[in-house]
């Protein structure tokens with residue numbers, strides 16, 4: 028029997044009208060939301076301030092509308108005339124992506140057109156993009172190719188209070204770029220490039236990544252650059268002082284009271300305490316309203332999510348009305364957006380977040396906050412040259428920010444999973460990242476930008492001399508800098524172009540000589556993303572190395588060749604077996620164990636190289652490869668021959 032479809036023979040065309048009602052209702056709702064934001068009533072005044080001052084600091088409570096509204100105000104006020112763009116930097120990728128999507132929706136445009144975003148390995152912009160959200164690290168990379176950031180009329184450094192290493196470096200750079208672009212500056216020291224008295228930028232003699240762009244500038248004047256620093260922290264003094272007494276304006280927030288609860292006793296397992304708080308303290312006793320739980324990373328989030336699902340199964344049908352939504356950096360962007368969708372009627376939404384939700388991303392509907400009082404942070408030991416990720420107590424400022432998330436739309440409650448006496452012991456504010464991370468990447472970038480005297484760079488807060496020195500030494504050992512601390516050509520220049528940790532860039536460059544670039548691309552792509560299951564970004568890095576003219580070939584089954592190449596790149600991370608079975612890292616002298624999750628956990632090999640150092644209950648290394656100890660003296664004689 029013929030099916031309906033086959034027997035039906037369409038004769039004419041039918042056109043359907045899309046039901047626009049839901050869309051219209053949503054747009055109407057968004058419009059109302061925008062109008063009710065605290066920032067909406069001060070649009071005119073803010074624009075006047077920006078027009079009057081070349082540098083403006085804007086301080087406002089999280090959720091007041093800074094990130095989503097101010098770029099639109101500027102656009103409407105004509106700051107993108109002449110085809111220039113407004114650039115907004117975020118410390119976190121998630122924020123750049125979710126905010127760009129929201130603003131595109133508010134403007135009623137397709138993402139990537141007027142409003143777009145650009146993060147490492149993902150560029151959703153076009154020639155018509157005028158409001159561009161991006162990570163702070165990405166803008167630094169743009170400065171390598173376009174040293175005067177010529178396509179921007181305004182740069183907004185958002186979430187400046189986070190004080191990421193990229194934000195700090197960016198502030199120093201922007202200060203200089205702005206000086207150059209403001210009128211009447213004849214000469215400048217940004218990169219040793221000259222500017223004539225008529226404002227024309229003269230070409231620099233030698234060749235570097237910026238030169239081709241400089242050629243385009245010849246004979247053209249750049250308009251001045253407006254700089255806006257936005258921060259959720261009330262203390263704008265540090266930024267104002269650094270930026271020559273820049274003006275700071277405060278946006279009145281709307282904050283409802285939040286009741287703070289502490290545990291009576293210290294908790295041994297905060298994940299367990301979080302679960303108990305979700306179910307026994309909130310879900311079964313408290314009124315409706317969503318819960319935001321702060322956790323330290325993806326692993327914790329996934330384990331708590333699983334536990335919640337287990338617990339829900341034990342409950343009566345009518346008590347199971349709870350949904351969980353995770354949010355962390357490496358989550359694919361479609362899934363990140365789930366966090367903003369309201370829970371189905373009658374359901375409670377439990378948001379499991381890293382400290383992304385502290386200030387970067389404002390999620391509506393939260394009435395309860397659960398704060399274990401810890402955060403995962405970078406930590407660096409400049410003596411040993413070891414960087415690690417460690418779980419540390421939050422600062423008081425962070426604890427306050429977190430509890431504030433419960434009082435955005437009405438009175439809320441915050442449950443701190445530690446006793447009140449512990450709160451008093453917390454640091455007042457978080458130490459800037461630049462004081463606790465490996466600086467090799469930063470120094471390589473500064474060198475590529477032409478900042479020769481890295482010790483003298485105008486940092487908002489100077490990293491220790493020891494940390495700078497250690498990183499300079501590391502870059503010399505990797506061949507990125509010459510012995511007299513100049514960017515080496517071509518290795519240093521090539522390394523600076525790759526959006527990767529210097530050691531990975533070096534591994535790729537070496538791999539092209541060892542005929543195993545095909546394999547190394549896969550390894551480096553896997554190592555440089557948070558989760559390989561979400562972001563296989565090997566295609567993007569490949570484009571970079573192709574542009575650099577490196578030879579992509581495969582070593583096939585010759586794993587020996589590949590391991591030799593790894594040894595040549597990661598020689599600083601070599602470790603030798605000790606009589607007790609542990610390993611001693613040669614560069615730092617640290618005694619470490621291979622992490623139980625490693626396939627080589629039970630290896631008996633004498634010499635290994637590793638990629639990651641983690642400090643939990645013990646000191647562990649991860650991502651381990653067996654090598655032959657003799658390779659080190661053969662492949663890295665400048666380092667190991669000295670010790671013989």
Ligand code: CDP
Pocket residue numbers: 064087088089090091092093094095096125126129367386388389390391
């Ligand atoms: O930057 P700030 O913390 O001042 O606020 P914002 O990020 O501009 O957020 C303003 C409002 O937009 C908040 O009420 C958010 O709930 C809302 N928003 C949203 O609903 N969805 C997003 N993806 C981003 C913001």
Ligand code: MG
Pocket residue numbers: 090093094095185386387
């Ligand atoms: Mg914001």
